[in-house]
Amino acid sequence: MEEQIKNLLDKSEEQQKVMTGMRPTGKMHLGHLVAVLKPYLELQELSVLEDKLTNPSFMIADIHSITTRNAKDDFRTAESRMLEFTKDLIASGVDPNKSTIYAQSTVPEHLEIGYLLSNLVSVGRLERNPTYKDWIQKLKSPTASLFLYPVLQAGDILSNDGTIIPVGQDQLPHLEISREIARKVNDIAGYELFRVPNGLEILNEVMLGTDGQKMGKSAGNTIDLGESDKSYQKKIRKMVTDPEKTEGNDYVGHPEICSVYTYQMFFSQDLMRIEEECREGSLLCGNCKKGLETIIAPYIKSFRDRRANLSDKMVYDVLKEGQKKTREIASKKLDGLKSMMGIKYHF
Ligand code: SF4
Secondary structure (H helix, E strand, O other): OOOHHHHHHHHOOOOEEEEEOOOOOOOOEHHHHHHHHHHHHHHHHHHHHHHOOOOOEEOOOOOHHHHOOOHHHHOHHHHHHHHHHHHHHHHHHOOOOOEEEEHHHHHHHHHHHHHHHHHOOOHHOOOOHHHHHHHHOOOOOOHHHHHHHHHHHHHHHHHOOEEEEEEOOHHHHHHHHHHHHHHHHHHHOOOOOOOOEEEEOOOOOOOEEEOOOOOOOOOOOEEOOOOOHHHHHHHHOOOOOOOOOOHHHOOOOOHHHHHHHHHHHHHHHHHHHHHHHHHHOOOOHHHHHHHHHHHHHHHHHHHHHHHHHHOOHHHHHHHHHHHHHHHHHHHHHHHHHHHHHOOOOOO
């Protein structure tokens, strides 16, 4: 990631802005920490040191979450989910003094720009989006909003001047749509109304669930950042390890097929020793798990401590400030887009 960002900054004369977003889907877990938060926190710190980086933006994608969570109960619990999620975010280290944190729904310009931009994208282009193809296979009745998701995402990014977007490989096709739209608008406008965003590919690491399967909230195989000591220790002790590591083959282990090892990869400073001892059979799984408990403990403790000190009011103040800053940028972009489309009236 460092190399990629250095290249992006070296190539540009202008200041760059990191922007990312997450759907407020539930409690933050170790998988989120590794896949999204850890890289973001590094970028957040880099933006303090690096003149070419402005403060990054973290958007809580509450509207995107409605594209798939749209049952009556989902709407009823949406606000508390957003609030709790924002607390998790701040407790994880996303710092309101270094990052702009805001909820997507509080910046109506995102939606307005997204809608206007949908006039510049063909249905065929959106149908070719691989994520959409995947969704329609999985969902019984995909919504129109799901179809337009990449365009709304373009609205979020372009209206907030996001130029460096940390993304997983699966999100790259969406970002490509944002890039195409930005170029098209700039071409029609005759000037750079929207900056063309670049993807920063960072989310390729895979941490397995505690049962050795793909990690997911609904699968119940995550370790939440706010879990009690007793609860996460119990989960670690029950974690599935290398199924081939038995007494019969002299305890020889295969870390590459062990879920515990996928956690060690991200948290341990002593990975080579663990791998070596696992392979030669001198490390017992029980001891390996105890070691994992010890290294995870400080992350969970600091998360819990920080979160305990966050009141609803503090979080709403952060969101209000984030909304104000983002709307200032987005309203100028909206004016520019409306002018370009001939619908900015002067009465
Ligand atoms: S020793 Fe550790 S890495 Fe090796 S199989 Fe057991 S739990 Fe997995």
